[in-house]
Amino acid sequence: MVLDFAQVVADNQSLVFSLALRFLRDREGAEELAQDVFLQLFRKLREIESPAHATWWLRRAICHRCIDEARKRRLRPRIGLEAVPEPAGESPDADPLLNERLRRLIGELPENARIVVLLRYQEDLDPSDIAGMLNMPVSTVKSHLHRSLAVLRGRLVKQEICR
Amino acid sequence: MNLEDDLRRALRREPAPPDFAARVLANTRVLPFWRRPIALPLAAILTVTALVPSAIYQYHRQQRAFEARDQLIAALSITRTQLQQAKEKLRETTRQKR
Numbered sequence: 001m002v003l004d005f006a007q008v009v010a011d012n013q014s015l016v017f018s019l020a021l022r023f024l025r026d027r028e029g030a031e032e033l034a035q036d037v038f039l040q041l042f043r044k045l046r047e048i049e050s051p052a053h054a055t056w057w058l059r060r061a062i063c064h065r066c067i068d069e070a071r072k073r074r075l076r077p078r079i080g081l082e083a084v085p086e087p088a089g090e091s092p093d094a095d096p097l098l099n100e101r102l103r104r105l106i107g108e109l110p111e112n113a114r115i116v117v118l119l120r121y122q123e124d125l126d127p128s129d130i131a132g133m134l135n136m137p138v139s140t141v142k143s144h145l146h147r148s149l150a151v152l153r154g155r156l157v158k159q160e161i162c163r
Numbered sequence: 164m165n166l167e168d169d170l171r172r173a174l175r176r177e178p179a180p181p182d183f184a185a186r187v188l189a190n191t192r193v194l195p196f197w198r199r200p201i202a203l204p205l206a207a208i209l210t211v212t213a214l215v216p217s218a219i220y221q222y223h224r225q226q227r228a229f230e231a232r233d234q235l236i237a238a239l240s241i242t243r244t245q246l247q248q249a250k251e252k253l254r255e256t257t258r259q260k261r
Contacts, residue, residue, distance in 0.1 A: 013179035122174035
């Protein structure tokens, strides 16, 4: 039984787009990559067994594509549009400046660490799920998380001091 | 400061642009036929449909070849019998003349 592709897109578009956006920090690039990943899924739709399988597949695909894209950009730097700061739709107790700073700092992490942080804190995945998704040992995932948090903490404190 | 909570807040999913889904679906319609999910099963059906008559034709050709071979063998065996009979007659005639 082939899934309803339009429904798959509706259910997963913000997951895919958001991961790409947070990773690349480039709205145009994120849209392009997200579109591509959905088209990839469309070509393989017969192999997808359930909505949960589709979500898993899309998450995995966008992660790998983001990492590949980041490596390409290191070799061929491109001028992309920076992610626009959040519009005023955030919850009233949010700190938009802190949010933007954190996103910027995450964008400076090495690629593997960056995707691990995104999967943990945007997608709320466990280290073991992240390890399976990225073909990485669980210990490596935990190490990325631990080090990334330390780096982020350190840089936030440094930025506070410099203000 | 609880960094992990801050990270969860900062990394709440960003909604996709309003026309994103429509553009994805529009792009699937311009995919070349061979890239669509139906292409492979359809190609398999067409291949089988094309191969079956050819297989039947080959089978009949092979059957005709076997029949021809059998007829040739039969003809050769008749010829051999006739030759042997001729040889026998010739031997007899030669014996009688001595």
